Amino acid sequence: MIVDSSLDEVKKRENALSIIKDIVETKGRDELFDLTGLSGGFIASSSEVSLLETYVGPAIFEDALQEVGIDHMGGEKVLPLNRTSSGILAAILTLVSEDSNVVHYLAELPAHPSIPRSCKLVGANYFETDDFDEFSIPENTSLVVVTGSTMDHQVIDEEEFKEVIEMAHEKNIPVMVDDASGARLRTVVFNQAKACDLGADIAITSTDKLMPGPRGGLMAGREELIDKIKVKVNQFGLEAQPPVVLAMLNGIKNFNEDNLINSFSRKDELFDLLSEKFNNFKKTPTGVMISPEDLNDEVKVSHHLSDNDVAFVFSFILLKDYGIITIPSVSMPGASATIRFDLSTSDAFNLNLNDLDKKIESSFDKLQEVITNEEKCREIVFNF
Template identity: 85%
Template sequence: MIVSSSLDEVKKREKALFIIKDLIENKGRSALFDLTGLSGGFIASPSQISLLETYVGPAIFEQELQEVGIEHMGGEKVIPLNRTSSGILATILTLVSKGSNVVHYLAELPAHPSIPRSCNLVGANYFETDVFDEFSIPEGTSLVVVTGSTMDHKVIDEDEFRKVIEMAHERNIPVMVDDASGARLRTVVFNQPKACDLGADIAITSTDKLMPGPRGGLMAGREDLIDEIKVKVNQFGLEAQPPAVLAMVNGIKHFDEDNLINSFSRKDELFGLLSEKFDNFETTPTGVMISPEGLADEISVEHYLSDKDVAFVFSFILLKDYGIITIPAVSMPGASATIRFDLSTNDAFNLDLNDLCKKIESSFNKLQEVVINEDECREIVF
């Protein structure tokens, strides 16, 4: 395997960021097309930036975040965090005891790795399933987790969502919802209620996913639980710093639902174009994707790379040759290697879909040429 450890994933990401920096310095920002759906942003005025002092910033912007955050997420109170994973960790540190059970229902396996990793840290037993008839809550369960929208944008059925929450509350067990992209995807595209409005005790979203906010997490929910979790957040340095809090406020204010709705309609056009050349692309709510297995199945030459390695190599060819940023090239360890072309990002708004399709096809043709040479593939990734 080319990418066989978390360290390899870190090194892979470092190389991708070096390529991005090189492209910007030599060709300018217009040479890049961030189609990850995680492009985020940092919106701030000069007068706001002048207030980003250690204590002045939180005094000003955290209070405003309470207002816009509750409007965006529901619940009684919010906490800004440096990442969604930080909020998941803090929740599990707060609510889950050693030897207890954590059960997780989601539309499609696997869960985000931060959830089982956090359970492992506290010594809890962790179970996950994407088959509703197999979901149960055993004795000794301290937390039920629901994922609103998976890493590959598979959205949970609303009726199943409600039933899981009801099952947990019948046992007086709190429910945490990992709503990283779902806080917008579920509500805007699928017209589902906010997680807290469905009865979730805690919900957390990523403020850079499908919105113009910073890399960070925003947790909402019951005030008593939020206060308990906030203690752990502050004890372990998991809180968002003033610049991120400001950017969260402005990211929520500038979130435009029409962008998601427009990408929902354009995805079918791109899917139609790609389907003329490929068999394994699928639509997502805001674009198209191809799984590592599907990509490997498209290759017509014999090779010895793993399916994930094929996806990593493809993502780097897209980045190096055409400036197209996809998640496998820049992702954190444990993230999905599925390649998504998300049309909700700023870079995608004015993108010619015929041209994008040609670039994807050209990158795939190059992948077919290099995939037989593992050393060359290794050089491309690292």
């Protein structure tokens, strides 16, 4: 294997960022196309930036975030965090006791790794399933988790969503919803209700996913629980700092539902173009994707790489040759290696889909050329 550990994943990400830096410095930002769906942004006026002091910033912007955050997420109170994973960790530290059970229902396995990792830290027993008929809540369960939209944008059925919440509440067990992209994807594209409006006790979203905000997390829910979780957040330094809070505030204010709706229609055009050469691309709500397994199935030459390695090499070819950023090249350890071409990002709006199709095909042709040479593939991913 080329990428065989969390350290390898960190190293390949460092290489990706180095490539991105080189493209910006030598060709300009316009030659980069962030199609991850996680491009985010930092919207701020000069007068707002002047208020980004240690205590002035929170006093001004956290108060303003309460209003727009509750409108965006529902619930009684919101809590800004430095990462969605930080909020998940803080919630589990607060609500889950050692040797208790945490059960998790999602539309498609696996869950985001931050959830089982956090359970392991507190010594809890963790179970996850994507089969609704198999889902149950055993005795000594301290928390039920629901994922609104998976890492690969598989969206939960709303009726199942509500039933899981009802099952938990019948046993007086709190429900946490990992709604990283779902807070927008579910509600805008699939017309589902906000997690808190469905009865979730807490829900958390990523403020850079499908919206022009920073990499951060925003938790919403019952005030009593938010206050308890906030204690842990402050104890462990998991809170969002003033610049991130400001960017969250303006990211939510500038979130445009039409961008998601437009990408929903454009995905069909890109899918049709790619389907002329490939058999295994699938539609997502906002673009197209291909899993590591399906990508490997497209390869017509013999090689010894793992499915994930194939996806990593492909993502780096896309990045280095055409400035196309996909998740596998820049992802954190444990993230899905599925390659998504998300058309909801600002970079995608001005892309000619015929040109994008040709770049994807050209990158795949190069993948086929290099995949038999493991050392060459290693060089592409790690730059050594």
